[in-house]
Amino acid sequence: MQNWEQRHTGLVMLRLSIKKLKRVISELPSRGPDQNVVDFDEEAEETKKIPKDVKEGHFAVIAVKGGKPNRFILKLSYLKNPAFLRLLEKAKEEYGFQQTGALTVPCQPEELQKILEDGIKKIASV
Numbered sequence: 001m002q003n004w005e006q007r008h009t010g011l012v013m014l015r016l017s018i019k020k021l022k023r024v025i026s027e028l029p030s031r032g033p034d035q036n037v038v039d040f041d042e043e044a045e046e047t048k049k050i051p052k053d054v055k056e057g058h059f060a061v062i063a064v065k066g067g068k069p070n071r072f073i074l075k076l077s078y079l080k081n082p083a084f085l086r087l088l089e090k091a092k093e094e095y096g097f098q099q100t101g102a103l104t105v106p107c108q109p110e111e112l113q114k115i116l117e118d119g120i121k122k123i124a125s126v
Contacts, residue, residue: 060102063109070109071102072116083115 054060054073061072078084087105094106105112 061112062102062104063107063112064104065106066108066110068109070112072109072112074116078116078119081115081119083118087112087115 051060057076058073059076061074063070063072074084087107088103090107091103091105095104
């Protein structure tokens with residue numbers, strides 16, 4: 001019986017140590033996209049990682065060319081928009097797949113705004 005209790009206590013201590021280690025690792029600064037750092041916390045709530053202004057069914061995009069970068073919140077349906085897909089292809093060529101956080105696209109904010117407006121006009125005309 002004592003052997004079982006020792007194993008159980010050992011497993012509990014191991015679990016607590018792993019939780020503590022995960023917490024410490026998650027608080028370390030990221031080394032950047034080229035280090036293949038992957039956030040993993042099985043107990044983290046997704047709402048903590050997603051900004052409050054990004055509603056369900058939406059995603060954040062930052063247009064970075066030209067002047068000041070602008071952040072946009074888009075519906076997931078824009079992932080089917082041919083003009084937006086071309087921007088994603090440009091982003092893949094320029095930045096690769098190592099981006100974290102908001103999706104960064106290599107275009108001027110005005111260009112992205114025009115794509116969004118054209119998408120709204122197409123929906124309205126249907």
